[in-house]
Amino acid sequence: MRQSRSIIAALVSPLVASILLSSPASVGEVKAAAKIAKARLKPLQSAAKCEMPRFRIVVDVGHTPESYGALSARNDPEFGFNFRLARLITAKLRSEGFAATRLLVTDGKARPSLFKRVSVANDGKTDLFLSVHHDSVPDRLLETWEFDGANSYFSDRFSGHSLFVSERNPHFTTSLTLARMIGRQLKEQGLHYASQYTLPVMGRYRRQLLDKDVGVYRYDGLVVLSQTRSAAVLLEAGSIINRDEEMAMNSSERQDLIAGAVAAAVGEFCARR
Template identity: 40%
Template sequence: MRATRLIALTAALALPGATVAQTQTASPLVAVDVGHTLDAPGAISARGRTEFEFNRELAGRVVAALERLGLRAELINADGRIESLQARPERAAQAAFLISIHHDSVGAQYLTPWEWQGMALDFSDLWAGHSLFVSRRNPDVAASLMCASTIGARLQRAGFVPTEKNGRRREYADAQHATHYFDNLVVLYRAQQPAVLFEAGVVKHRDEELLLRDPERQQRMAEEIATGVAACVTAGGLAAARRAE
């Protein structure tokens, strides 16, 4: 199974974005979920910005990048008022693939207090970098893992560096591409299609926070994510993963 998935991954990475779009006969729908909400905004960055704001910016760029590749894309929870965790996969029921966009933090024991622009905040410069998660409770775990690995490979090929932080707590599904198992994430195991949760970086890291705010870098990351998703959901990528399983 592993060898077949790697062959499919290699083939997917060889497809430039324009070719992927041009080969579509029926454009798949990709659901892009904005992690967290206005009422539960997730982590607070080293400079006081909510994770939800980071998530919404990057998710919007991913949707636009997917559409440029010829895919249909739906943004879930754009207003930050989604009613529940369960509602996220429910709203994505018609999609071929679901990706939930998040930004990472660290445990309270690793945080150092500091003051920025008069605000009492905290930071940790111990870890930076992205990571990806799949659930073995998802109904299509093989395709979920192939998609996560494809996205991870695209990002690393473009120079984005994954974090080692999550390897301390979460079992690797694909260590080379920073993909982990996180079986009990509702958005992943309640999904009716292959699903991946993406952590774009660590907002508590003071230097990485600035990178994560940079529009040009956001755009490059979004384009690589979109190209990985397109390679996975088109040109028989999902079917190949299922056959490998």
Template identity: 40%
Template sequence: MKLCWSLTLLLGLALPALAQSVQSVAVDVGHSLAAPGARSASGQTEFSFNRRMALLLAEQLRQRGVEVQLIGAAGDIRQLSERTLQAQGRQLLLSVHHDSVQPQYLSEAGRFQGYSLFVSRKNPFAELSLACARQIALSLQEAGERPTLHHAEAIAGENRPLADAALGIYWFDDLVVLKTATQPAVLVEHGVIVNPAEEARLAQPAVTLKLARAVAAGAARCQAVPAAGRP
């Protein structure tokens, strides 16, 4: 915890010298009604978790004076490129998701828990995306959350290179929403919903609010890019 606070202090002190913090954020509700994503341990859709979290996150950002554009809340977006098209002009894109595991691990899903963050080296602001992911991860860790590192396992469907193991940040270069964004972009997996205990925890209003506040606090510290997110 002391190390986490030290990193937070260093990043927090460095941020004002670099640039103004973001003032506008696109919050993308991952998946849709037609393609609802993972199924939780109890059979609920990932989209339902994503929508609930995105609405909370949007409200928390607004309370911090950040202008928010909510994308995909109706669940009717079919093309991934439509998400980044709607996000144009915003200074940051946050894609809201909840996590799963590979099929061979579903029978032991109870051992997987925690958040993870993804950024793309093909994003036009890759380094700023990573810096922002670090701010969000630090905020989550300050709130008592811990990352899952199972996406780095050398198996089919995973094998994602870690950008920052201590903070649970991965490179996912070809993820469409991240690489086609015209501003820094971070995908947030808030927890592993195929884990029954994790799903139950994420269903608690106090927990979802804590996570939304943490992500909003980290995002509000992210560095703004020139020209409102256009390269």
């Protein structure tokens, strides 16, 4: 709905001058960190021992206010869902001791925004890049219904979260390990993963399932997974084109559950280093 979109824009736009790095780090500190990062060997960046307060996690809000991603069954843009959940995940990680966690909000058109994300991740000596999204379905699976007086689209056929990693990422194994830990935590919370990505009906969206127990897929074509020099995972937190799941994703209970699961997985990941 137009109204909901403007509410989200009002909520986010003051924060989105270009890129929001919600951490106490100054520009000088970031530049200094970038210099150090350049001097480091790539493999050390994500293979280094994990000290919670120094471990640099970037929580990326998928899409931008202008290029908002999918539209939910009730016509709310994906960007708003991503923003609310990513902000919660960031807060949760910080409260659990990952003080260097940053929320990354990007503006502008879709494609340039991907490279902005990658450049922030790579310049900022990031240890872990986590991109937060919400899922939809290919257009040809959409059905129509009327919501709030407007012709709207939905598909109740699929539901669940999914995790994506790229084999082109220099820390593919590390990324896969973390994705599996997140998937495991989500499963332990009683949530199920979206299994449709292996099906022919998904067409060009079909993916290789790397972990059939917890729903980790391979997706090499994603810029934020393949071009980042740190370990990188993309989380599709749930389907907002599914009418029931959209309601669930809007609830603070589900958001808390997912944020808690992600934070627990990152905690476990760090403890094992």
